[in-house]
Amino acid sequence: MERRKPYIVGLTGSIGMGKSTVGQMFVEEGVPLFDADAAVHELQGPDGALVEAIEALFPGSTSSAGVDRQKLGAMVLGDAAALQRLEKLIHPAVAEMRLAFLEKHRDQPLILFDIPLLFEKSGAKGVDHVVVVSAGENDQRDRVLARPGMTEERFEQIKALQMPDAEKRQKADSVIDTSLPQAETRQQVQKLVQKLKASLA
Structure with a gap:
């Protein structure tokens, strides 16, 4: 009998929308999570597989602690060609880690891929x-500007690289609203997990 692959849920959302929090809620409902950002951190951390290659492309962007994300960010933000060179390095490595995760959890009914630039x-x-x-514009702005080292200008630059929230909502199969109290957001996640698992049964 052919093995049924897990049903893959893609989780996405613009910066400051509460995606990591929602991802954690799925994990608490027993859904294994592959976090693309966490994978990138691992690849760029101390002894990370990509540190040497990134230093070769962007001299001065790394140290014994791995990639200095702020330095690297300053080198590529606003420079489309540099960003493309970096992505050519990172995306295949992340895809490889994602395949390994898929193989490891192939017997699960449902798995979650947290992919920030899913549509992009x-x-x-x-x-x-x-x-x-998704969340309201004011919630998003307040959350992002509360982050250490974040400026209004940097926020606008990041937002410019992302598809507008309204467009993402239109393309979504489901929307989780994080402008609500956290308990209500959690209920949305629980209902969705139950609904998806029921549809697979």
């Missing part, structure tokens, strides 16, 4: 159901 990088092709995490 056409990753929606590889998932069965897209969940967009």
